[in-house]
Structures are given as structure tokens and as C-alpha cells.
Amino acid sequence: MLAAYITHTDCQKHEMGSNHPECPERLGAVNDQLLIKGLLDYMEQLDAPLATQEQLAKAHSPSYLQEFAEIAQQVPENAHVQIDPDTSINEFSYQAALRAAGAAVLASNLVASGQAPVAFCNIRPPGHHAERSNAGGFCFFNNVAVGIRHAMSHHGIDRIALIDFDVHHGNGSEDILFDDPRVLMCSIFEKNLYPFCGDVPMGSNMINVGLPTRSGGEAFRQAVNEVWIPALEKFQPEMIFISAGFDGHREDDMGNLALVEADYEWVTKQIVQIAQRYSHGRIVSCLEGGYDLSSLGRSAAAHVRVLIGAD
Numbered sequence: 364m365l366a367a368y369i370t371h372t373d374c375q376k377h378e379m380g381s382n383h384p385e386c387p388e389r390l391g392a393v394n395d396q397l398l399i400k401g402l403l404d405y406m407e408q409l410d411a412p413l414a415t416q417e418q419l420a421k422a423h424s425p426s427y428l429q430e431f432a433e434i435a436q437q438v439p440e441n442a443h444v445q446i447d448p449d450t451s452i453n454e455f456s457y458q459a460a461l462r463a464a465g466a467a468v469l470a471s472n473l474v475a476s477g478q479a480p481v482a483f484c485n486i487r488p489p490g491h492h493a494e495r496s497n498a499g500g501f502c503f504f505n506n507v508a509v510g511i512r513h514a515m516s517h518h519g520i521d522r523i524a525l526i527d528f529d530v531h532h533g534n535g536s537e538d539i540l541f542d543d544p545r546v547l548m549c550s551i552f553e554k555n556l557y558p559f560c561g562d563v564p565m566g567s568n569m570i571n572v573g574l575p576t577r578s579g580g581e582a583f584r585q586a587v588n589e590v591w592i593p594a595l596e597k598f599q600p601e602m603i604f605i606s607a608g609f610d611g612h613r614e615d616d617m618g619n620l621a622l623v624e625a626d627y628e629w630v631t632k633q634i635v636q637i638a639q640r641y642s643h644g645r646i647v648s649c650l651e652g653g654y655d656l657s658s659l660g661r662s663a664a665a666h667v668r669v670l671i672g673a674d
């Protein structure tokens with residue numbers, strides 16, 4: 364059984380204007396490093412399907428889904444419609460967002476059913492800032508939340524951990540999942556950074572750790588060891604989803620946690636060990652942030668190498 368690698372060329376057609384950091388080239392940067400490092404030899408590449416409205420409705424409100432579809436269908440050719448000060452859509456964005464959420468659903472199906480041991484989704488737009496009824500922070504559909512809810516409703520999985528190591532707090536995932544006792548969400552993020560929340564968790568199933576600017580790898584690893592691991596051991600997840608953002612890298616201007624590839628490799632090892640102990644090794648990882656193309660590619664490769672057991 365090969366690990367699944369899920370992506371789609373439609374995800375590169377969505378763009379938010381020249382010089383926007385959440386750019387189409389991000390997917391190529393990740394893909395190139397996976398290819399150069401020989402990791403794609405160990406993975407089966409699959410095209411992301413389109414998420415259905417029924418799948419999206421497990422994480423988003425019907426009114427939001429309808430409103431977003433209507434706005435997206437009215438975008439003129441070669442134009443952008445602004446959703447928030449940092450987030451806009453072009454004529455291809457809706458299709459890209461459906462592919463990104465659809466990738467998480469396919470990954471959820473493959474891993475939950477045992478057809479693939481793990482899956483990595485190289486997708487954009489990212490998802491973890493998308494709330495139940497709001498887009499924002501470059502995100503439209505909350506890909507991991509859609510995948511998690513699909514694993515629950517279609518595969519009867521009752522305990523799922525969501526691990527988010529993006530430099531920004533996954534406020535959208537928290538908004539969708541905070542009152543769902545079947546989920547434990549573990550988030551480490553940089554304090555006083557967008558979306559400027561997370562210090563006070565919305566629910567008892569939220570394990571949020573805000574780290575000060577320039578904390579570095581040692582503080583990050585300490586938080587994982589002292590806060591995440593005990594919570595995960597107590598929760599004993601049947602399956603794990605990862606919001607894999609690499610914008611905490613020291614070369615990425617979007618955040619200042621000063622992490623390096625070795626930190627992403629290390630945290631992935633800890634997650635794999637938990638998955639092997641409690642979750643039959645089942646992990647679905649979805650790309651979130653990471654905007655410096657070189658460190659994004661290198662960090663994603665370090666993460667995937669451990670995820671698929673090629674280390």
C-alpha cells in the first residue's frame with residue numbers, strides 16, 4: 364500500500380493578484396521538492412475530486428455555502444472580488460476551493476478505509492481560517508474540518524485529533540469543531556499574530572498554545588512534549604488530521620517562530636508515533652500556510668518524508 368499524494372492543477376488557477384503571498388507557485392515548490400527528494404516514488408498520485416455540497420455542509424452553514432457560491436459565480440473574467448482585506452477570488456477560485464476540500468475528503472476515505480496508510484494533500488486555497496460561516500485569511504472552505512466530518516459520518520470514526528502547527532492559529536477549525544467532543548484540536552501558534560485569537564480556547568477539546576515571537580525550535584518542541592503529547596495520549600485518537608503550515612520557518616516573513624526543517628521533521632515524528640500507538644498509523648495531512656517558496660518546499664519534504672516512513 365502506497366501513501367496517497369493528492370493534488371489538482373485547478374488549485375493553481377486560483378490567484379489573488381500579483382505579489383500575493385498565497386500564490387499558485389506554492390504548490391509547485393512543494394511538488395518539486397517531493398520529486399527531487401524521490402518521495403513521490405513512494406506515493407500514489409491522485410487527482411482531487413470536487414467536494415459536494417453535502418460534504419461541505421458538514422463543516423459550513425448552508426447560508427454561507429449559498430452566499431459564497433453566488434459571489435464566486437459572478438466574478439468577471441480577469442478580475443478579482445475582494446472577500447476580506449487579504450483575501451479575494453478570481454473566476455477559478457471556487458473550483459479550486461472545491462478541489463482542495465475534495466482532496467481532504469478523498470484522503471479521509473482512503474486512509475479511514477485502509478486503502479492508503481497515510482495521505483498528503485498538496486492543495487490551495489488553504490482552509491484553517493475558514494469558519495463555519497466566514498471566509499478569511501486566504502481560506503474559503505475548511506479542508507481539514509470537511510475531511511474530519513467525512514471520516515466521522517462515512518467511516519464511523521468517533522475520536523479524531525486535529526494537529527495544527529501553522530504559525531497562525533486555526534481559528535476557523537476551532538470555530539467549527541470547538542463544541543464537538545469527538546475531536547481534540549491541538550494548535551501551537553505565534554501570539555499577537557493574525558487572527559489574533561486562540562489564547563482563550565473556545566472549548567475544552569481545544570489545546571491551544573500561543574508562543575511568543577522568535578520562540579525557536581526548543582520552545583516549540585517543549586510545548587509539543589509538555590502539552591500536546593499528554594493530551595493526545597489521554598484522548599487516544601482513532602485517526603489524526605494535520606493542518607500542515609510551514610510559515611513558522613525562520614526564512615518565512617509571514618511569522619516569526621524561527622523554526623527550521625528539522626523542527627517540522629521532529630514534530631511529524633511525534634505525530635507518527637502517536638498515530639502508530641493509537642490510530643493504526645492513520646494520518647491525513649493537508650497543506651495550510653508557508654509562503655517563502657524555498658523553505659516551504661524543503662519543510663514540506665521533511666514533513667512528508669517522515670509521514671510516509673521514508674526517513
Ligand SMILES: [Zn+2]
Pocket residue numbers: 529530531608610651652653
Ligand atoms: Zn499560516
